[in-house]
Amino acid sequence: xxxxxxxxxxxxxxxxxxxxxxxxxxxxxxxxxxxxxxxxxxxxxxxxxxxxxxxxxxxxxxxxxxxxxxxxxxxxxxxxxxxxxxxxxxxxxxxxxxxxxxxxxxxxxxxxxxxxxxxxxxxxxxxxxxxxxxxxxxxxxxxxxxxxxxxxxxxxxxxxxxxxxxxxxxxxxxxxxxxxxxxxxxxxxxxxxxxxxxxxxxxxxxxxxxxxxxxxxxxxxxxxxxxxxxxxxxxxxxxxxxxxxxxxxxxxxxxxxxxxxxxxxxxxxxxxxxxxxxxxxxxxxxxxxxxxxxxxxxxxxxxxxxxxxxxxxxxxxxxxxxxxxxxxxxxxxxxxxxxxxxxxxxxxxxxxxxxxxxxxxxxxxxxxxxxxxxxxxxxxxxxxxxxxxxxxxxxxxxxxxxxxxxxxxxxxxxxxxxxxxxxxxxxxxxxxxxxxxxxxxxxxxxxxxxxxxxxxxxxxxxxxxxxxxxxxxxxxxxxxxxxxxxxxxxxxxxxxxxxxxxxxxxxxxxxxxxxxxxxxxxxxxxxxxxxxxxxxxxxxxxxxxxxxxxxxxxxxxxxxxxxxxxxxxxxxxxxxxxxxxxxxx
Amino acid sequence: xxxxxxxxxxxxxxxxxxxxxxxxxxxxxxxxxxxxxxxxxxxxxxxxxxxxxxxxxxxxxxxxxxxxxxxxxxxxxxxxxxxxxxxxxxxxxxxxxxxxxx
Numbered sequence: 001x002x003x004x005x006x007x008x009x010x011x012x013x014x015x016x017x018x019x020x021x022x023x024x025x026x027x028x029x030x031x032x033x034x035x036x037x038x039x040x041x042x043x044x045x046x047x048x049x050x051x052x053x054x055x056x057x058x059x060x061x062x063x064x065x066x067x068x069x070x071x072x073x074x075x076x077x078x079x080x081x082x083x084x085x086x087x088x089x090x091x092x093x094x095x096x097x098x099x100x101x102x103x104x105x106x107x108x109x110x111x112x113x114x115x116x117x118x119x120x121x122x123x124x125x126x127x128x129x130x131x132x133x134x135x136x137x138x139x140x141x142x143x144x145x146x147x148x149x150x151x152x153x154x155x156x157x158x159x160x161x162x163x164x165x166x167x168x169x170x171x172x173x174x175x176x177x178x179x180x181x182x183x184x185x186x187x188x189x190x191x192x193x194x195x196x197x198x199x200x201x202x203x204x205x206x207x208x209x210x211x212x213x214x215x216x217x218x219x220x221x222x223x224x225x226x227x228x229x230x231x232x233x234x235x236x237x238x239x240x241x242x243x244x245x246x247x248x249x250x251x252x253x254x255x256x257x258x259x260x261x262x263x264x265x266x267x268x269x270x271x272x273x274x275x276x277x278x279x280x281x282x283x284x285x286x287x288x289x290x291x292x293x294x295x296x297x298x299x300x301x302x303x304x305x306x307x308x309x310x311x312x313x314x315x316x317x318x319x320x321x322x323x324x325x326x327x328x329x330x331x332x333x334x335x336x337x338x339x340x341x342x343x344x345x346x347x348x349x350x351x352x353x354x355x356x357x358x359x360x361x362x363x364x365x366x367x368x369x370x371x372x373x374x375x376x377x378x379x380x381x382x383x384x385x386x387x388x389x390x391x392x393x394x395x396x397x398x399x400x401x402x403x404x405x406x407x408x409x410x411x412x413x414x415x416x417x418x419x420x421x422x423x424x425x426x427x428x429x430x431x432x433x434x435x436x437x438x439x440x441x442x443x444x445x446x447x448x449x450x451x452x453x454x455x456x457x458x459x460x461x462x463x464x465x466x467x468x469x470x471x472x473x474x475x476x477x478x479x480x481x482x483x484x485x486x487x488x489x490x491x492x493x494x495x496x497x498x499x500x501x502x503x504x505x506x507x508x509x510x511x512x513x514x515x516x517x518x519x520x521x522x523x524x525x526x527x528x529x530x531x532x533x534x535x536x537x538x539x540x541x542x543x544x545x546x547x548x549x550x551x552x553x554x555x556x557x558x559x560x561x562x563x564x565x566x567x568x569x570x571x572x573x574x575x576x577x578x579x580x581x582x583x584x585x
Numbered sequence: 586x587x588x589x590x591x592x593x594x595x596x597x598x599x600x601x602x603x604x605x606x607x608x609x610x611x612x613x614x615x616x617x618x619x620x621x622x623x624x625x626x627x628x629x630x631x632x633x634x635x636x637x638x639x640x641x642x643x644x645x646x647x648x649x650x651x652x653x654x655x656x657x658x659x660x661x662x663x664x665x666x667x668x669x670x671x672x673x674x675x676x677x678x679x680x681x682x683x684x685x686x687x
Binding site: 108126131154 | 610613638646648649661667670671674
């Protein structure tokens with residue numbers, strides 16, 4: 001047997017370890033925490049057309065294909081050919097399995113009108129046929145579908161009951177893991193009370209139509225010796241088998257990324273502290289009609305594709321071409337990403353199928369494309385496929401799934417005008433990590449878009465309302481004008497801004513004028529200073545000349561005096577020289 | 586009728602081993618055939634414990650089972666054949682009980 005990694009290891013660690021047999025059916029092994037009780041019969045009951053036989057056949061086929069456990073189907077209703085054809089639609093090649101001796105289908109047909117009962121009998125031949133089939137391929141799994149047909153074929157109910165009792169014991173003795181199907185009865189799980197004999201594990205299937213949409217559900221009613229998911233789980237029969245979807249994942253254990261990714265609008269990023277939102281978080285964009293939810297989504301997708309990430313855009317209201325065309329009008333070319341294979345549109349009318357089918361489709365596409373960003377626009381459209389509570393639970397599962405896959409999700413929701421703004425119709429706001437609210441702001445005879453961040457888990461974010469403008473080159477955020485009259489947007493804001501600008505201009509001119517005046521004054525003063533300086537210099541020059549003149553005069557006087565003296569002595573006749581000569585000698 | 590080779594009545598009796606029920610069924614069938622079809626019947630007793638693969642062919646589920654292969658159409662009687670009336674009805678040797686009472 002191929003080792004099967006248990007999806008919920010903590011259960012296997014329990015003290016009362018019950019061997020389990022994985023069915024391989026998506027989701028069922030998670031609900032039953034590992035599979036059906038190994039070596040015991042499990043009762044699968046439900047009304048007509050609820051998928052009992054398909055579940056049983058998938059159990060056998062997957063057992064043979066994936067777990068190397070051959071299986072035997074004792075069919076009391078359909079022939080081997082019919083069964084083969086029926087499950088071929090699920091992609092199961094039963095004929096090949098039969099050829100490879102991995103599967104045996106024995107059709108047991110009993111027609112009451114052709115049988116006369118004369119005396120006592122038992123169902124030993126049934127045992128003989130079953131054990132022959134089991135031994136021929138070494139079967140580990142058995143499907144009895146539906147053993148209750150015997151009740152219609154045989155009159156002696158007492159014999160039938162005791163023989164069935166013996167059959168289930170025999171299955172246990174042989175260690176065969178079996179699925180026994182039964183039609184649900186009035187007030188009982190099965191019409192003929194098979195639940196009295198098979199009490200190890202009982203699974204009830206159900207299909208209900210609510211507002212013309214069919215939803216299939218599965219519930220594990222009882223599982224002796226094991227814990228199990230107790231809710232009703234929606235399931236789908238698809239072209240590759242059954243998938244059961246646990247309503248809520250068993251644990252909240254997904255990793256939390258610290259990476260931040262841009263929203264595609266720089267101003268919005270800056271409202272998130274400049275870095276945008278967390279990767280793998282769920283972003284909710286809510287708003288009334290025409291507030292720009294899709295445009296915001298387009299920006300987000302555009303930014304992701306520009307980073308080279310794959311995106312899936314689930315549209316429930318517009319066709320891909322329509323979105324691409326409309327987004328071109330605001331300067332976003334999504335078409336190029338589609339061409340590059342980075343963006344995949346998936347558009348469907350919400351009423352096309354039930355909620356579960358939508359969920360499964362989304363799961364499938366996500367599995368196929370492995371995107372890093374997913375947009376659902378708008379989630380509220382899904383309300384057309386189910387009730388509000390169902391939609392909420394479906395979205396809850398979707399968000400859980402996306403988080404587990406580390407996919408960033410942007411979900412838009414439409415709030416109708418009468419609703420409170422801070423309430424989403426589908427009540428998923430508590431699931432969203434980030435909630436961007438778009439709203440209309442009506443004032444001055446016009447309607448403008450406003451944007452604010454209602455919450456952003458783990459991110460410091462702006463508390464401001466911004467005006468959200470859609471221009472031909474994308475969305476823009478403007479600071480709204482908060483004046484005496486309150487919040488101003490649109491034309492009122494523009495007017496106010498113009499007013500502000502003109503007043504600023506006026507102030508500017510005034511300042512310039514004053515500056516000029518100052519300059520002039522300064523220049524005049526400087527000129528005065530220069531003139532004075534000149535005066536001073538002239539004054540100094542004059543005084544210097546005067547002084548020089550004085551000195552010259554003084555010198556001249558002295559010279560004159562000495563010359564006078566000399567001339568006086570000369571007049572006395574060489575008196576001085578004689579005297580000097582005489583006197584000296 | 587007498588020109589046809591082989592017996593007109595061909596009966597297969599399916600049993601599982603030599604259980605009291607099997608033995609009783611064999612004895613009952615032989616008695617009834619001797620009484621009503623002397624000389625024109627053939628009984629084949631098939632033990633499914635020995636030949637289990639033969640069970641599917643005649644859609645055998647309950648044991649013992651008598652299958653009337655001939656004359657056509659095929660008729661099936663289950664049980665130890667202790668209710669002779671019902672065996673005769675089952676083999677089309679007697680019409681349905683309402684008339685048989687007369």
